[in-house]
Amino acid sequence: xxxxxxxxxxxxxxxxxxxxxxxxxxxxxxxxxxxxxxxxxxxxxxxxxxxxxxxxxxxxxxxxxxxxxxxxxxxxxxxxxxxxxxxxxxxxxxxxxxxxxxxxxxxxxxxxxxxxxxxxxxxxxxxxxxxxxxxxxxxxxxxxxxxxxxxxxxxxxxxxxxxxxxxxxxxxxxxxxxxxxxxxxxxxxxxxxxxxxxxxxxxxxxxxxxxxxxxxxxxxxxxxxxxxxxxxxxxxxxxxxxxxxxxxxxxxxxxxxxxxxxxxxxxxxxxxxxxxxxxxxxxxxxxxxxxxxxxxxxxxxxxxxxxxxxxxxxxxxxxxxxxxxxxxxxxxxxxxxxxxxxxxxxxxxxxxxxxxxxxxxxxxxxxxxx
Numbered sequence: 459x460x461x462x463x464x465x466x467x468x469x470x471x472x473x474x475x476x477x478x479x480x481x482x483x484x485x486x487x488x489x490x491x492x493x494x495x496x497x498x499x500x501x502x503x504x505x506x507x508x509x510x511x512x513x514x515x516x517x518x519x520x521x522x523x524x525x526x527x528x529x530x531x532x533x534x535x536x537x538x539x540x541x542x543x544x545x546x547x548x549x550x551x552x553x554x555x556x557x558x559x560x561x562x563x564x565x566x567x568x569x570x571x572x573x574x575x576x577x578x579x580x581x582x583x584x585x586x587x588x589x590x591x592x593x594x595x596x597x598x599x600x601x602x603x604x605x606x607x608x609x610x611x612x613x614x615x616x617x618x619x620x621x622x623x624x625x626x627x628x629x630x631x632x633x634x635x636x637x638x639x640x641x642x643x644x645x646x647x648x649x650x651x652x653x654x655x656x657x658x659x660x661x662x663x664x665x666x667x668x669x670x671x672x673x674x675x676x677x678x679x680x681x682x683x684x685x686x687x688x689x690x691x692x693x694x695x696x697x698x699x700x701x702x703x704x705x706x707x708x709x710x711x712x713x714x715x716x717x718x719x720x721x722x723x724x725x726x727x728x729x730x731x732x733x734x735x736x737x738x739x740x741x742x743x744x745x746x747x748x749x750x751x752x753x754x755x756x757x758x759x760x761x762x763x764x765x766x767x768x769x770x771x772x773x774x775x776x777x778x779x780x781x782x783x784x785x786x787x788x789x790x791x792x793x794x795x796x797x798x799x800x801x802x803x804x805x806x807x808x809x810x811x812x813x814x815x816x817x818x819x820x821x822x823x824x825x826x827x828x
Contacts, residue, residue, distance in 0.1 A: 459558045460624040461667050462488040466558025467525060474523045477811040481523070485746055485792055487667070488627070490561050492787040492815060493807060494526030494748070495519040496795035497538035500755060507534055508573060510799045516545035518801035520555050523811055526793050528710075528748075530565035530632055530672075531617045535573040539564065539620035547622050562623060565672050566613035567632035568603055603636040605649040607656040614665055628708055629657060629666040635676030635685040647691060654699045654706065661705045670708025672750065677711050677726065677736050678719040689736070690727045693743050709740050713749035713794070715767070715785050716758055720747070722825055737790045749794040752786035753779065770824040771816050780810055785824070788816035 459466065467489035471482045482489045497512045516527060529538045542562075549555040569583055576582040583601060587593050593606035604610075614629060631653055638646055657669040671677075676687035689709070696706035713720045719736070726739035740747045753759075759778055768774035771788075773781040786794035787810070798804045 460664075461557065462490075462525075462561045462627045463558045464488055466556060467561070470525050470555075470559035471523075474811070477523060478814045480815050481811045483792060488561060489525075490793050491524045491526050491811075492791075492793055493524055493783065493810065494528050494561075494793045494795045495524055495804065496750070496797045497527075497529045497542065498533050498797055499538070499799075502532075502534045503575065508537060511541050512538055512799060513541045513545045514801045515798050515804050516542050517549060518804040520545075520549055520560065522805060522808055524804070524808070525559055526561045526563075526795075528563045528750075528795050529617075529621075530568070530630075531613050531620070532565075532568040532570040532632075535571045535575065536616070536620055537573050539617055543620055543622040557623070561627045562621065563628035563630065564614075564617045564621070564626055565630040565632035566610045566617070567605060567634060567636070569598070569601070570613070570616075599637045599640050603633070605631070605634060605637065605653050607652050610653055610656055611660070614660060618665065625664055626666045627668065629660070629669045630672035630708065630710055631657075631669070632672050633674050633676070634671060635673055635687055638676075638685045638687075647695065650692065651695045651699060654695055654704075658700045658705060666705075668705045668707045670706060670710060670745075670748075672710035672748075674712065677709065678717075678723065679725070681725055686725075688727065689739050689743065690729075690731075693745075706745075708746050708748060709736070710748040710750050710795075711736060712751040712754075713737075713747075713786055713789075713791060714752050714754045714758060715763075715782055716754055717751065718825060720749075721789050721821065741790050746792045747790055749786045749791045752794045752796050753782050755797075758782050767824065770820050772813065772820070776809060779807065783807060783810055784813070784816055785821070789818065789821055 471489050481492055499507050571579055571582055592609040592612050593604045597606040598604045660666045679686040696704040711720050721737050724733050724735055726736050728734045728739045728742040763778045768781050771781050771784045773784050
């Protein structure tokens with residue numbers, strides 16, 4: 459098999475019998491670690507971001523119990539995907555991991571450019587996307603984002619090439635709300651529908667196993683905001699395109715101590731038409747929530763956490779990073795992502811593997827909800 463399986467991921471978790479019994483969860487398809495390694499890095503145009511490599515951190519994660527690796531084609535102009543590919547190739551060649559044990563995800567939607575940096579990004583877009591018939595200029599929003607099916611197919615196939623894989627376990631449509639404000643909502647939904655038609659085709663072709671949407675604020679805004687995405691609208695599209703057996707299964711959204719709206723803000727209609735939090739609505743539709751930006755790109759740590767945070771989360775004896783990750787992986791969250799270039803940080807964060815996740819009552823206490 460060239461994708462994560464129930465049997466493969468179960469054999470993986472059995473290597474870590476000392477970890478807390480809830481460090482891994484079964485989602486119906488595979489077992490996944492409650493911490494996942496992300497490979498996003500701010501300001502991709504800065505040369506210093508290409509001196510470092512995620513390769514060793516990926517290997518540290520996989521060799522120590524994290525089987526969820528997340529990336530996107532545009533992260534560091536395709537470099538993050540290629541570094542993951544290098545790490546996986548070595549792990550597989552050395553017999554230290556198998557493809558069936560790992561959950562590998564990527565995203566499509568943003569124009570990735572390429573590294574080394576093109577002298578003129580607008581020329582790159584013209585030559586690599588428009589001239590090759592992957593999208594028209596009207597389908598490209600602010601020279602950044604594109605949901606043309608031909609472009610998305612190219613993006614997925616390029617990601618597989620970068621990663622050295624045959625199949626992605628999860629493909630996310632990346633921050634589609636980027637287009638809202640430039641196109642109207644009905645046009646937006648039609649573009650999502652066209653993308654989902656493609657994704658169902660890619661499932662049949664064996665290039666992806668499932669798909670979802672990775673948004674920043676799209677699912678978290680008030681429903682009057684111009685970039686708001688209604689989850690029920692997206693689910694209806696998935697059912698229209700793929701029927702009851704559609705492969706739309708995941709939502710990836712920020713969830714951290716400073717940005718807790720997924721848990722606390724009632725803004726999404728559930729299956730009964732009533733409003734719920736994103737976390738509740740995701741569960742109501744039978745979808746799964748992946749927490750992104752668990753550390754808010756380190757912006758959470760500008761000052762020391764109040765003691766009550768560690769007390770509520772059961773992490774008082776540990777540092778603030780572990781408290782933040784404990785929060786992010788709790789609630790109705792399948793896995794919480796963190797970025798780490800330094801392998802030592804990966805190892806440090808795995809201290810949480812020995813601790814149970816925080817209970818819902820602990821989260822309520824911390825957020826002051828009743």
